[in-house]
Amino acid sequence: MNQNQPIAVVLLSGGLDSATCLAWAKEQGFIVHALSFDYGQRHAVELQCAKMQARHQMVEQQIISLDLRAFGGSALTDNLEVPKHAMAEEMGSDIPVTYVPARNTVFLSYALAYAEVRGAYDLVIGVNAMDYSGYPDCRPDYIAAYEAMANLALKATVTGKKKIKIHTPLQHLTKAQIAAEAVRLEVDLAHTSSCYDPVVKGNTILACGQCDSCLLRKKGFNEAGFEDKIIYNN
């Protein structure tokens, strides 16, 4: 390991996008630290996938437990029903019920703290503005504003010459291009979970195949012409 090799902190949810980001960061030559969150997500299988991805790609991983009490109001943390057979834009609202208030802001803030303690200046997040589901905190102008704030927030950036850089390697890729990138980077697709409402039967994860996220993923792999390795319930 090169002493001067920079560290990148990659936000790893266990979904296709973040697993692809993890592989991308390794390919870029970073020493990669994965940061994952246990925030009582209803689809806890995602966190299991995050652990499997970190092991598979042989990177250090830190799992941070988040206190749920600030995060009500989402179908991903509360008992709201996850919409099926309908993309966000068909629901009459640009932002779906799976939106979690300030989620990426909280995740990036932990990543920033973690990065400063470990002397890292590079953060990687798998946000995507092409096929995105309407989350405001996935857009390029949000990321740019976060980066500007981060560079005023830290002892490391205020006293030193280095700057925080938030990498968004998937920002301008379609889901089909992400699927192709995941295949190229040999991501362990079978152990990625994108579904908002998965079912576990024995050791097998069954994606619902009908939520926004499943629909996007299926469409992406179809368009890219690659076989996905996850199993759909229907």
Next chain:
Amino acid sequence: MNQNQPIAVVLLSGGLDSATCLAWAKEQGFIVHALSFDYGQRHAVELQCAKMQARHQMVEQQIISLDLRAFGGSALTDNLEVPKHAMAEEMGSDIPVTYVPARNTVFLSYALAYAEVRGAYDLVIGVNAMDYSGYPDCRPDYIAAYEAMANLALKATVTGKKKIKIHTPLQHLTKAQIAAEAVRLEVDLAHTSSCYDPVVKGNTILACGQCDSCLLRKKGFNEAGFEDKIIYNN
């Protein structure tokens, strides 16, 4: 209670500054929600003071537990020695060892999530740029950058017409002016804890009287000509 009365989320540590902000927000006419954090601070007595302040000022309070693992590297969370008899600027560094990486960024991010869930657009934080201890995340340009980011982050601000406002009522006050404001607003001074290294003897909190924060506070009350109600160990 007026149905149209706006809610303000006040970050309440239990110190003099945040207790003064709490009283300020009430005086402004907000329905006040206090948000406090249990982040394994060495001076846990501060959190007890936060609870007493919320009770005394009769406001709703939410205490969020933070996972420490991202927050090493500070005298306030690790076993580093808190410097005594020396203000930050005399230590040869502009930023003291009591700095906690990205602390206000993490705190504000939770406040943002909490605010959105509760339909609040006003956040209040007791940062101060006059007598401040050299923390980068207390400066006005940091707060402005955070506010700009917040207004791009939320469903509430992106789809609605309201904007997040971060109030910093103490930003341009000296510690003497803060002391005077606390007295005017009838803050329960005896149950505020500003010390980085307090000792508890029975039911009495003894402030060390020697850390940066104690020195600032003593100087402030002296200059303002008001009697403080906390007890110093020496």
